[in-house]
Amino acid sequence: MGSLSSRAAVIPDVDSIRRETGFSQACLLRLHHRFQALDRDKKGYLSRMDLQQIGALAVNPLGDRIIDSFFPDRSQRVDFSGFVRVLAHFRPIEEEDSEIRDLKKPEPLNSRMNKLRFAFQLYDLDGDGKISWQEMLQVLRLMVGVQVTEEQLESITDRTVQEADEDGDGAVSFLEFAKSLEKMNVEQKMSIRILK
Amino acid sequence: MLRAALPLLALPLVGVAEEPPQKSGSPGEPPPGLALFRWQWHEVEAPYLVALWILVASLAKIVFHLSRKVTSLVPESCLLILLGLVLGGIVLAVAKKAEYQLEPGTFFLFLLPPIVLDSGYFMPSRLFFDNLGAILTYAVVGTLWNAFTTGAALWGLQQAGLVAPRVQAGFLDFLLFGSLISAVDPVAVLAVFEEVHVNETLFIIVFGESLLNDAVTVVLYKVCNSFVEMGSANVQATDYLKGVASLFVVSLGGAAVGLVFAFLLALTTRFTKRVRIIEPLLVFLLAYAAYLTAEMASLSAILAVTMCGLGCKKYVEANISHKSRTAVKYTMKTLASCAETVIFMLLGISAVDSSKWAWDSGLVLGTLVFILFFRALGVVLQTWVLNQFRLVPLDKIDQVVMSYGGLRGAVAFALVILLDRTKVPAKDYFVATTIVVVFFTVIVQGLTIKPLVKWLKVKRSEHHKPTLNQELHEHTFDHILAAVEDVVGHHGYHYWRDRWEQFDKKYLSQLLMRRSAYRIRDQIWDVYYRLNIRDAISFVDQGGHVLSSAGLTLPSMPSRNSVAETSVTNLLRESGSGACLDLQVIDTVRSGRDREDAVMHHLLCGGLYKPRRRYKASCSRHFISEDAQERQDKEIFQQNMKRRLESFKSTKHNICFTKSKPRLRKTGRRKKDGVANAEATNGKPPRDLGFQDTAAVILTVESDKEEESDSSETEKEDDEGIIFVARATSEVLQEGKVSGEEGEVQREESPWNSLPQQA
Numbered sequence: 001m002g003s004l005s006s007r008a009a010v011i012p013d014v015d016s017i018r019r020e021t022g023f024s025q026a027c028l029l030r031l032h033h034r035f036q037a038l039d040r041d042k043k044g045y046l047s048r049m050d051l052q053q054i055g056a057l058a059v060n061p062l063g064d065r066i067i068d069s070f071f072p073d074r075s076q077r078v079d080f081s082g083f084v085r086v087l088a089h090f091r092p093i094e095e096e097d098s099e100i101r102d103l104k105k106p107e108p109l110n111s112r113m114n115k116l117r118f119a120f121q122l123y124d125l126d127g128d129g130k131i132s133w134q135e136m137l138q139v140l141r142l143m144v145g146v147q148v149t150e151e152q153l154e155s156i157t158d159r160t161v162q163e164a165d166e167d168g169d170g171a172v173s174f175l176e177f178a179k180s181l182e183k184m185n186v187e188q189k190m191s192i193r194i195l196k
Numbered sequence: 197m198l199r200a201a202l203p204l205l206a207l208p209l210v211g212v213a214e215e216p217p218q219k220s221g222s223p224g225e226p227p228p229g230l231a232l233f234r235w236q237w238h239e240v241e242a243p244y245l246v247a248l249w250i251l252v253a254s255l256a257k258i259v260f261h262l263s264r265k266v267t268s269l270v271p272e273s274c275l276l277i278l279l280g281l282v283l284g285g286i287v288l289a290v291a292k293k294a295e296y297q298l299e300p301g302t303f304f305l306f307l308l309p310p311i312v313l314d315s316g317y318f319m320p321s322r323l324f325f326d327n328l329g330a331i332l333t334y335a336v337v338g339t340l341w342n343a344f345t346t347g348a349a350l351w352g353l354q355q356a357g358l359v360a361p362r363v364q365a366g367f368l369d370f371l372l373f374g375s376l377i378s379a380v381d382p383v384a385v386l387a388v389f390e391e392v393h394v395n396e397t398l399f400i401i402v403f404g405e406s407l408l409n410d411a412v413t414v415v416l417y418k419v420c421n422s423f424v425e426m427g428s429a430n431v432q433a434t435d436y437l438k439g440v441a442s443l444f445v446v447s448l449g450g451a452a453v454g455l456v457f458a459f460l461l462a463l464t465t466r467f468t469k470r471v472r473i474i475e476p477l478l479v480f481l482l483a484y485a486a487y488l489t490a491e492m493a494s495l496s497a498i499l500a501v502t503m504c505g506l507g508c509k510k511y512v513e514a515n516i517s518h519k520s521r522t523a524v525k526y527t528m529k530t531l532a533s534c535a536e537t538v539i540f541m542l543l544g545i546s547a548v549d550s551s552k553w554a555w556d557s558g559l560v561l562g563t564l565v566f567i568l569f570f571r572a573l574g575v576v577l578q579t580w581v582l583n584q585f586r587l588v589p590l591d592k593i594d595q596v597v598m599s600y601g602g603l604r605g606a607v608a609f610a611l612v613i614l615l616d617r618t619k620v621p622a623k624d625y626f627v628a629t630t631i632v633v634v635f636f637t638v639i640v641q642g643l644t645i646k647p648l649v650k651w652l653k654v655k656r657s658e659h660h661k662p663t664l665n666q667e668l669h670e671h672t673f674d675h676i677l678a679a680v681e682d683v684v685g686h687h688g689y690h691y692w693r694d695r696w697e698q699f700d701k702k703y704l705s706q707l708l709m710r711r712s713a714y715r716i717r718d719q720i721w722d723v724y725y726r727l728n729i730r731d732a733i734s735f736v737d738q739g740g741h742v743l744s745s746a747g748l749t750l751p752s753m754p755s756r757n758s759v760a761e762t763s764v765t766n767l768l769r770e771s772g773s774g775a776c777l778d779l780q781v782i783d784t785v786r787s788g789r790d791r792e793d794a795v796m797h798h799l800l801c802g803g804l805y806k807p808r809r810r811y812k813a814s815c816s817r818h819f820i821s822e823d824a825q826e827r828q829d830k831e832i833f834q835q836n837m838k839r840r841l842e843s844f845k846s847t848k849h850n851i852c853f854t855k856s857k858p859r860l861r862k863t864g865r866r867k868k869d870g871v872a873n874a875e876a877t878n879g880k881p882p883r884d885l886g887f888q889d890t891a892a893v894i895l896t897v898e899s900d901k902e903e904e905s906d907s908s909e910t911e912k913e914d915d916e917g918i919i920f921v922a923r924a925t926s927e928v929l930q931e932g933k934v935s936g937e938e939g940e941v942q943r944e945e946s947p948w949n950s951l952p953q954q955a
């Protein structure tokens with residue numbers, strides 16, 4: 001497998017990325033290849049436009065938000081490690097992960113909590129740690145077809161926020177969000193099998 | 197052709213029809229004078245009967261679909277077979293002899309091609325090629341395994357004495373029988389699977405297997421047939437080798453024939469711009485010619501048509517007009533649906549003719565057990581091997597569905613009828629067995645596969661009713677997952693596909709696609725390439741200035757429930773967290789809340805966009821439901837684009853845009869780079885476009901300068917892509933604004949060429 005390791009050498013900081021994300025060597029290579037394919041001008045980083053080129057994202061209601069999640073803190077470019085870091089959230093959780101993990105090391109990026117945190121930040125645009133009524137309404141509006149009226153949307157938002165909100169502040173904090181989804185199999189719903 | 201149709205179709209109309217028409221020249225009789233009315237049955241007999249049969253089949257379909265409940269439980273194919281049985285019984289009772297059979301000639305020449313063409317043309321090619329390894333494995337290895345094991349097991353059964361000795365069949369005969377009974381049938385699979393919505397990978401594997409195993413079946417059948425004819429003593433080692441070689445020849449040859457015709461078809465449609473009306477005809481003719489050519493050369497005709505459909509689709513869709521596309525789609529579906537209906541009905545009818553078959557319980561039961569068992573075993577073994585190599589492994593449920601979904605159908609029946617009774621003395625027993633097997637798989641397996649799928653999936657999921665939150669978030673997660681999969685390029689890391697696409701772009705597309713179509717090809721524009729220009733006009737009319745904040749209202753339709761709902765909502769809001777003091781209110785609230793709950797769930801379910809998971813069978817013969825997906829795509833796309841343009845508005849830069857104005861009228865060839873610049877427009881607007889207070893969206897229609905003079909107005913409407921470009925000044929807006937009345941759009945050269953100079 002000499003060629004594999006020589007190709008791996010092309011990726012900058014490959015070891016630290018591996019430690020942080022937990023991806024296998026083969027998977028990292030695949031992602032690197034994809035990164036380079038997306039980076040059409042060979043800049044070495046991706047801009048929003050590169051990601052917007054992906055045709056299928058244009059017909060995904062959350063496409064733009066996903067793209068934004070690659071650019072934290074209003075940056076305009078994302079390098080390979082940032083790219084992989086976001087994708088690491090979607091690595092499937094294997095049994096070994098939950099056993100070996102000792103409490104000193106930080107939680108792996110693909111733990112249940114981190115997956116939920118990723119989804120949470122897609123809702124919480126202003127980053128204040130709570131999904132306000134407005135933000136929930138915005139997400140609903142994104143995901144629902146045009147035949148649903150504004151009032152209907154608002155009443156749905158009311159109910160949704162009410163259901164999840166426990167301390168009555170009219171907004172859904174992260175813990176409330178996680179609690180409302182405790183029965184959902186998040187590990188399976190937010191995992192892509194090829195990212196191993 | 198008529199002669200072949202006649203025995204198939206001679207419906208005995210009791211009494212009247214049999215009379216020959218009065219001939220005025222009959223000997224010895226004086227001419228009767230001018231006849232006012234003559235009964236010319238014999239002249240119209242054949243086509244009339246064909247039409248009658250198809251009419252009966254269609255009426256039957258209408259009757260079935262009157263009852264929703266029945267059709268949701270029972271797949272149509274079952275109902276059709278049963279109808280066939282009934283009709284056959286009637287015919288038998290009336291005419292005392294079985295008139296109609298599924299004649300192999302008619303079947304292979306007329307009934308099978310439309311179905312295969314339809315499947316090949318609408319096959320999702322990306323999915324197909326992604327899973328090609330698995331499909332080929334199941335088709336080739338699986339069919340061979342099934343054939344040999346079934347044949348050998350049946351022979352073993354005979355040796356063990358469980359099969360009556362009157363069934364005179366040797367090892368080779370059983371092998372022959374095994375080869376024709378082991379092939380999974382595309383007609384049956386399609387008919388049943390389109391009612392069971394399994395995930396797309398699973399569907400494509402089973403369906404692809406059923407199409408591709410035709411080559412193997414044909415070869416095996418022919419080889420075994422010739423071995424039987426030669427007599428087992430005369431078979432030599434070289435014959436075995438020739439058999440193996442012929443497998444390659446048949447399959448590769450069939451595929452090659454298909455590709456040649458695909459090439460021809462794509463090339464011809466490139467030049468049909470002025471003769472649009474013959475486009476659908478060309479598609480059908482050339483595809484059918486591919487089938488016949490392969491059949492003539494004893495190659496695999498199904499493979500030929502499949503390859504033809506797969507290969508030509510991309511170019512043909514680009515070249516032919518929108519109306520032709522629709523015509524082709526509808527005609528194919530109609531023909532295929534019709535053929536399928538007739539096939540199933542005739543299967544039912546043929547079963548009634550007991551002179552053609554002879555019963556042997558051991559053989560029948562043995563066959564049934566063996567095909568189920570060996571198929572399951574084969575699937576498990578192959579899947580285990582395949583999972584070592586696949587990115588996305590096939591799990592247990594997939595395997596169960598795959599083995600259970602291996603239906604046999606009319607192909608097996610036609611093949612068994614083709615056997616020569618003198619060479620294969622046990623033919624009648626085989627016929628009976630085949631009939632039973634086909635009926636069993638189509639009826640029993642067809643009926644039970646849907647509950648089975650449901651049961652298997654339900655077993656693993658939660659049983660509680662999901663809360664509103666969960667439902668909503670589940671949808672969100674699905675969309676997120678789909679988006680991330682696209683970012684990762686789930687199917688992206690394929691070196692050979694990249695190479696192929698480059699080759700295609702450089703050479704093939706240029707050769708085979710019409711120039712105007714070739715230029716518009718690109719990813720994002722592909723997605724809304726078919727946006728109707730009327731939609732876009734209404735879009736602009738609605739807002740006009742789409743980027744103004746007021747313009748973002750979604751069209752709202754009055755809902756019947758809204759009045760009742762809002763009152764309950766208000767009630768809830770007023771009462772805060774639900775602490776009610778009034779007893780009556782408590783009652784109302786509880787039931788109202790439930791009702792509201794139900795209404796909201798219903799709303800959400802109906803209103804939420806569906807993520808790209810469920811395989812909406814584009815091969816569905818009964819409903820052409822692409823519109824829902826297209827409409828959803830359009831909506832989401834429009835909203836996304838709106839939002840993106842809005843976000844540009846927030847970044848204000850003062851770049852003067854007037855320079856581009858004179859260049860608007862510039863004529864010149866639009867280079868392929870222009871496409872890249874279009875994306876530059878969307879992505880880097882602060883650099884390229886300036887914004888003053890209200891920016892507006894203008895539609896420019898991509899015009900092909902060369903063909904401008906020829907195309908008619910309707911052409912414009914349907915064939916050309918729409919590009920959204922934001923403009924700065926109001927003067928520009930007036931110049932380029934779409935006039936809503938006539939639907940005529942200003943034809944301008946793409947401004948993209950002008951933009952890079954500014955950057």
